[in-house]
Amino acid sequence: KAGVTQTPRYLIKTRGQQVTLSCSPISGHRSVSWYQQTPGQGLQFLFEYFSETQRNKGNFPGRFSGRQFSNSRSEMNVSTLELGDSALYLCASSFQVNTEAFFGQGTRLTVV
Amino acid sequence: EDQVTQSPEALRLQEGESSSLNCSYTVSGLRGLFWYRQDPGKGPEFLFTLYSAGEEKEKERLKATLTKKESFLHITAPKPEDSATYLCAVLINNDMRFGAGTRLTVKP
Numbered sequence: 264k265a266g267v268t269q270t271p272r273y274l275i276k277t278r279g280q281q282v283t284l285s286c287s288p289i290s291g292h293r294s295v296s297w298y299q300q301t302p303g304q305g306l307q308f309l310f311e312y313f314s315e316t317q318r319n320k321g322n323f324p325g326r327f328s329g330r331q332f333s334n335s336r337s338e339m340n341v342s343t344l345e346l347g348d349s350a351l352y353l354c355a356s357s358f359q360v361n362t363e364a365f366f367g368q369g370t371r372l373t374v375v
Numbered sequence: 376e377d378q379v380t381q382s383p384e385a386l387r388l389q390e391g392e393s394s395s396l397n398c399s400y401t402v403s404g405l406r407g408l409f410w411y412r413q414d415p416g417k418g419p420e421f422l423f424t425l426y427s428a429g430e431e432k433e434k435e436r437l438k439a440t441l442t443k444k445e446s447f448l449h450i451t452a453p454k455p456e457d458s459a460t461y462l463c464a465v466l467i468n469n470d471m472r473f474g475a476g477t478r479l480t481v482k483p
Binding site: 296298305307308311318319321353355360361362364365366367368369 | 406407409411416417418419420421424462464466469470471472473474475476
């Protein structure tokens with residue numbers, strides 16, 4: 264059974280640009296969550312989608328957005344990138360909401 | 376404010392030296408507590424879910440327990456391959472809140 268796939272693995276962007284990250288969940292999983300991980304703040308919840316609906320959103324500015332498609336694949340977008348957005352962005356999928364999550368390898372975003 | 380605190384921040388053990396990691400929480404309405412293991416450069420790997428005080432789960436050298444205020448991850452006779460960062464996460468309403476993690480190093 265294939266795991267959670269995130270693309271791309273690495274990205275370098277310039278301040279002010281925007282970026283889109285992609286996540287393909289485990290087959291059959293309908294819940295996808297996104298997290299930001301940095302050395303200083305640890306793992307922080309961004310948002311969660313279930314059946315194409317955003318169920319919950321963390322405490323991040325509106326520059327961070329996401330969506331989920333009918334096949335459960337998800338994308339997150341960050342607009343007007345700032346240096347502080349440099350982080351490992353992790354996607355996790357679950358069969359149901361609020362159950363154990365299975366994480367992808369992450370996308371390492373560097374903003375210069 | 377709801378908080379999840381893990382201790383110690385870092386732990387160094389000799390191979391075979393058993394120990395415990397702690398995850399304490401000050402939340403109302405706990406709906407579940409999760410343990411994950413994270414290796415450098417990788418996403419967290421699910422280990423256990425605990426839902427109610429008194430519950431215990433085991434997997435190989437790891438055993439997780441839960442009380443009303445904290446959870447312990449006991450590591451029995453660890454091996455170097457157990458070296459990783461161990462994260463606990465608490466489900467609060469519909470939010471998954473992670474602790475900062477315990478970085479475990481097991482020396483041969």
